[in-house]
Each structure stands twice: as structure tokens, then as C-alpha cells.
Amino acid sequence: MSGLRLSLRARPPARVDGSALLPEKLQGQTLDAIRRIALPGWNEFHEVGELFEVSGEATDRLQIDQLDGSFDRLGALATAGTLVLRGQAGDLVGEGLRGASIEIEGAAGDYLGCGMRRGRIEVRGNAGHFAGSGRAGELQGMSGGTLLVRGDVGDRAADRMRRGLLLVEGDAGDYLASRMLAGTVVLLGRAAGNAGYLMRRGTVVLDQRPAQMLPTFNANGRQDLLAIQLLLRSLGGEGPRFSRLAARAGGFERWLGDLAASGQGELLVSF
Amino acid sequence: MLTRIAGGRVIDPANGVNDVIRDLYVRDGVIVDAPRDGERIDRTIDAAGMIVMAGAIDLHTHIGGGKVNIARALLPEFDRLDPMPAHGVCEPCTGGAAPSTLATGYRYAAMGYTACFEPAMLPVNARQAHMEMGDTPIVDKGAYALLGNDDFFLQLLASGAEQREIDDYVAWTLHATQAAGIKVVNAGGISAFKFNARSLDVDGEHPHYRVTPRQVLGALTRAIDGLGVPHPLHVHGSNLGVPGNADSTLATIDAAEGRRIHLTHLQFHSYGTEGDRKFSSAAQRIAEKVNASPNVSVDVGQILFGQTVTCSGDSMMQHRNARHARPAKWVVMDIECDAGCGVVPFRYRDRDFVNALQWAIGLELFLLVRDPWRVFLTTDHPNGGPFWSYPHLIKLLMDRSFRNEVLSRLHPEAATSSTLASLEREYSLYEIAIMTRAAPARILGLADRGHLGPGAAADIVVYEPHSDPEVQFTAPRYVFKDGTVVAERGEIKAVTAGSIHVVKPEFDRGIERKLDDWFRRHHTQSLASFKISDEEVCVCGRAPKLVTHACTHRG
């Protein structure tokens, strides 16, 4: 396998900010130079060479193995290249992503892809809370790109989402798409309570009836919307479960809300 | 231990010393006379060719109290953009639009500032403010308690109470809150806002109490003078930020009737209504009046371009400004009926006509007010910009060509709507030392700060001279705080704890009978627990020393 490879030796003594480990920043550097890069921990810095076995060649592809959840902000602000993360990927992976591709062959922590603007993140396992949302204080969540989770997402996924695409094969926790501003969410599993809470605009496609429908959503009848057909057809490449949804979707129950906010959002529930 | 700071070019305006090469001696944190022959000198710091000044004093910077904490909570996204990882003796913290207490102490000290005064301590928030200031390392602290919008005071005034009783209440507040002075914000206006008024000019009547800001200012300036408090009444005027407010500012000066008054962030109060955009500089009119009124001192509240957050007790005006919030989120709230609080994030843009002219007006005031003992260097941190932009501001004052070069890059009408381009004045190092050291110490009554004479606290800054004042003032070679080297070349070397500065004028404690009844009826706590004792303020404020300054000012 080409590219640079970092393999975690042992669990670091505290959480570490891994945002310096970007393919675009490491590309072309010698392995020794990479080993000397200091990553900020809680009260001290840790050199890459102390934390990881470093091998391969620094190209536009970086793979990090044996991750144990102690590294945060991996791939944050990345603009180019491919980052492959194996194991438990920590919080804030792909924060503010601007164009690279991140593949997580494992699970991700909280705030996956929060504030991402472009690019693509794909997780084979589950993601924690606030996937595709924004961090505390931010007025917007993710505003572009594609975030695909094959497993489940926790609470508050797509909170304040502004634009872009969140695809989830598994279930979603409470408050899916809360305060959503715009953008598109497709959920194949089941949403727990309060889906669409205070959403202003945006589209949430639910392949299963959610656990609860908020009383501030109005039923808009059964609809067969061409735009949604086209959207779902465009997802055919994201795996067999999405192409099956596209093939069988005859129409949706459309719910408009949240009327407690501006009420221009829509929940589209398969039937 | 005796330390000699050898051979520096000493600039010490309080003692009339201008660029004289001499040695300074420090023992036990205090500047002392030259030792007799044969006395052992334990340590010599070579300051040959360097400039030596007293530690700088910021007399108006929002570093503690409810509003600053609200700003911190409101804007975590800017903290994340300005991380300060653990480094040397420094703990990890964040800067940002509303910096953490640690960042505040570190950055002030690294820049050669050794004392900071929080100008808006709400009495009901005093405990919180002192704890935040206590969490701010290295620098000395003090605070001005807010009066003039609280119901107890307004009732006294409305019921025609004798001045003596108002004096007692003012003195009691200084004691109870461990304050170094009294500030009034939009006199009576914050209270009027709660009665649905949206503006209150100097002679406007409070809708409920029927008193005017002029009466509030009169009573409070009389009290400050009567009690002999060294710092004049600190006044945030009426109609902050409103075009045409220069008239209110001139009326405010008149309301003092010749008694001492300090007008804070004057830049925000020096606006006219001329021109197509009905917004113009009134700096010339205001500066003329200040020059002609020896009882008046001012600080500028210079704005500098970029993201910041405005934190003010003036909920009336912050409510008006909220529509300009960037990012679009803000807080305007009441705090236990004591006054108000408004936090509005803001981004000053150099291509914006209003912001560019505000920038020019601030500099006009600096250059047109002639007496450096009566005009102070502030950005009203963080309202006009962060305090760490002071070196840049000093360069704007000292270097006319730099100033005009910056002016030429701004919205073009800033130059045509102000006199700035024609002002030739350049501040000297001596004048900078006056306005940032000697004058603030004098106007705060700090006898042992702001100068380098024997008996002064050894708060000393040693600068490597540089042709660019911004470079020189950003990272001094050595900063001593109470004799300890706390910073070298911008890097913190020791984290010490600063003292708290207070005043405690004498008064008739009989006022407590009336106050006790008031607290029982209206407050959420008893009078006894409202008051902060000397011991508590030192423990919670982590201060090794409470420095009480004499209230002997007369006339």
C-alpha cells in the first residue's frame, strides 16, 4: 500500500490534538522530520515518533492504524489528499473539512465532520453525537460536502446543518436535524425522539417512521416528488442499501415544520 | 537581596526624569536608594543602551465581572482560534475576543503592563469580579464600582436626600465592594431603559424617578470630591455611539460644574451629524473643551480593525447596537436590578465608512488633547479592540507617516471627514511614558506605582530601543513585577500574584440602618453577606496584599 503509515505504539497519557497530521502538510517530508513533529497534549507535547511507528513514504495518502480514541481533530481543515483512519478515531474528526477525503475503517467519536464545508467523510462503523453539526458557539453546522455513516449516529446529528449531505445507514439518536437551516439528510434506520426539532428549512428523508413525530409538524399528504427521486437515484453509488431505497421508493409522506421555527423544512417518511 | 538595573536610559516623568542614564536598585520588591559603598549587590542586570520605565497601568480594561464572563461563554469559537498551549511556567489557556483570565494576565505582563483596572464592577457582582481578577495572574488589579442606575441611589436623589447621605452611600459602596473608584454608565439611562425609555439625554427626565442625568452626575461628582477619593468620577456618557452625541458629552462636562470628572472611551462620545451620511467627527470641539477644562481627564477607547466583542453595562445602548452584532448573537440582560449588561460581538472593518471614521476620531482625540497627563491610552478592551494591540496604537501615535499610510488604506471618506491627515503631532517616548505610567498612577492615587523613585513598587520595564515602536513595546527585554522578573522578550518567566488596590474613605455608618432595611425588602441576599471583607477579597482574589490608597484629595 502506497503512502505514509503511522501505527500507534501505546495509548498516550492524555488526549492529543492530531490536527497536524494532514497528508497535505506531511507530503514530501522525510520520515525523520515527521517523527519530530510535536503534537499538543493536555499539558505537554508529544513527538510523533514517540507515539507512532512511522513507515512508508509521505505522499497525498496517509493511513493511521491502531487508533484508540485518544486523538482528536484528525483531518481538521484538510483541503486535499486522503486520510485513512483505522480503529477508534476520537472526537472532531474532519472538523471544518475543506476538500479532502477521510475514510474511517472503524468508529468515530463526537462532532464528526462538524462545520465541514467540502470533501467527503465515510465511516464504516458508528459515529458519536453531533455528527455534521457545529461546535459550541457556531451558528451553523456542516455547510457542504458528503458525510456518510454506515453505522448509527448519536444525538443531535445535523444540528444547525446549513448545506451538504448527511447519509446514515443505521439509526439516529434524539434530535436528528435539530435547528437545521438547510441541506439534506437521508436516514435508512430509525430516528429516535424529536427529529427535526426547530428545523427552519432543509430536507430529511426517513426510510422508517420515526419513534415520535413532533406536534409542530403538519402532514402534507403523500407525495411523489421528482426532485426526491432524482436525489435518491444519485445516491446509487453509495452502496446497495441506498440503491435499494431509490429503486423501491414509490412516494413519501411529507411533513412540514418545524412550525415553532420558520416551518419551511420537510420530513419525508417512506411508506 | 539587592538588584541593580545598570546603565539604562531612565524615563520617569513622575519624577521629571527624561532619558537620563542611571542605575536603579531594587530590594524586597521595592525601589531603593543607591546603596552605600561596600554594600553587596547580589544581582546586576545590564540595561546599557536600553530604555527603563515604570510598569504600565491600564486604567480602563474589562477583565472581570459578569459581562466579561458572558462574553466568554457567548464566543467560544474565537477562543478555539487563539489557543495558548501550556508553555514554560504558563498553564494552557485561550485568548480570543474575550480572553481567559490566564491569557489576560500573561499577555499584559509580557507587554510590560503591571496593573489593570476593571472599570465596570456591578456591586452585586463584585464577588465574582474579584474572583476573576484574582484568577488573572501577575498584574495588580482594582475596580470601579457602578452607581447611578441603582434604585437605592435614584430613590435617595429623587426624594431630595442630603448630599451627606449620598456621600455615605458612595463610601459604603466602595468599602462593601472593595473598589478603587466609582463609575457611572449612561447616568440614569440604564434604569430608564427598564421603564421603556430608549434614550435619555443629559437633561432628560427619568420616566419614573423624575431625575435627570445632570442631577446624577452632580450628586456623584460632589460625593467623590467630598470623600476625597483620588480617582475622579469615571463617566461613561449618555448616548454612546449615537451620531450627534458630542452635545451630550459637552453637557456632561458642564454637569460636573468644575468638579473632577473622567470621561471614558471618549471616542464613542465625539460624534457629529454633518455630511451626507449624517455622521462626522466632533473631535475638535470636544478636544477644545477638554483642553480648556483642567478638571477633566479622558481615555480614548480607540477602535482597531478586526473581530472583538463589546461588553458594557449600558443595556440601553447595547440593545440599540444589537442589530449590528457579528456574529449575529448577543445578550442584553438585567443583573439583579442593580444595573444592566449588554454583550454584542462586533467586527470593525477598515472599508466601512463609520468604522474608519471612528478610528480616525480616536486618533484625533489623542493628538488634539494637548496634556498627556489628562488623556489615557485605552481601547476600552475588548470593546474597541484587544489590549494586545496597544503597541500598534503607540506606533500610530508616535509615527505620523505610518499613521497616514494606514489612513490611506481605509474607506476614503475617513480622511476627508476628519482632520487626522493634517495633524502633525507625534508622541515622544516621554509622553507615552506619561500617558501609560505616571498619569494613570496619579489619577488613581497610586502613590507607589507608575514611577521609579525610592519607595515605589519595583514594577519596572526594560525595553530594547527599536526604530519601530510596535516592535519595541510588544516584547520588552525585562519586565519586573514587585522586583521579580516575570517576563523576558515577551515570554513569561514567573507567574506571580498581583495586589488589589482599593480606597476606603471615612463615612457615617448610620447609612447601614437604611440599607439593611432596603436589603431585607429588595435584595436576594442580606447586607452582611453582600459586603466583602478584607480577608475574603484577599483569599478569593488570591492577592498577597490589599493596598489601600489615601482619600485625601481636596478640591
Ligand SMILES: [Zn+2]
Ligand atoms: Zn469600558
